[in-house]
Amino acid sequence: MIIDCHGHYTTAPKALEEWRKRQIAGIHDPSARPSASDLRISDDELRESIESNQLRLMRERGLDLTVFSPRASFMAHHIGNFSVSSQWAAICNELCYRVTQLYPDHFAGAAMLPQSPGVDPVTCIPEIEKCVKEFGFVGINLNPDPTGGFWRSPPLTDRHWYPIYEKMVEFDIPAMIHVSTSCNACFHTTGAHYINADTTAVMQLIEGDLFRDFPTLRFVIPHGGGAAPYHWGRYRGLAQALQKPELRDHLLRNVFFDTCVYHQPGIDLLTSVIPVENILFASEMIGAVRGVDPETGYPFDDTKRYIEAARNLSPEDRYKIYEGNARRVYPRLDAALKARGR
């Protein structure tokens, strides 16, 4: 099996975006505020949006299942207050849930959280409970910077975040550390803010001792871990200077990197620096980079090609990256697959 642990519903029917625009307009004009039931999207519209996009590419590329979450750049936790984020997260998660119901063999859900700047993360717990218990979701996306590029939350190792970690441990679900759109002009959303956040998360985890408090907590750092694998020596050296254990003990029992690195040398580096046990296959399609690489003639985000071509990987390594590690990091996905005889 090939499990893609990083896909977003970037192709949702236009009605979703229209509803969101009305919701944003309603922040200052309550009479314009839409209700959740004002959004009507039929199953046929969902099918059309998935079959002509994600599912078509999964079939073309030989991918079996995608861990599917709401569009990351649209989370925009900086907009409005908790009530705005809460209604928006509920709607987006429900759409992903419906996709998982329409295509249970091909999609498993991961939840967006109703985060809001300055609001206690404990407010996210009811949405996590609903998504796991009622929707059967297998993970969450946790935004370390709900301000969208201004970084006003404490580091991920701070007790501020512990209510979410306690729930993750209780449900045995991982979090992908994933920011949303940047509203800081210095940081391009997917080119800088995303990669910065991945790198920032790794360094925060090195500085702290979070996994001493939560030995079973698991994080997926997307986009190949940002700059971390490329600068692994720097991070090992910083850990040493901070009198932390070697990163294999300090981080790698709990931290995993995906393969959303869109060229062969990047994947060769990732797979030679980071142990294969810590690498999860992912493509994040249809996402930030949708073009064709003129050097190869293939789409940049067709990441399976790079794993196939990586010369340092054995068939056993590929199994771990494609399937084995994902079953370990997402035990609820593993259980759901086994229940379906896979």
Ligand SMILES: [Zn+2]
């Ligand atoms: Zn993403």
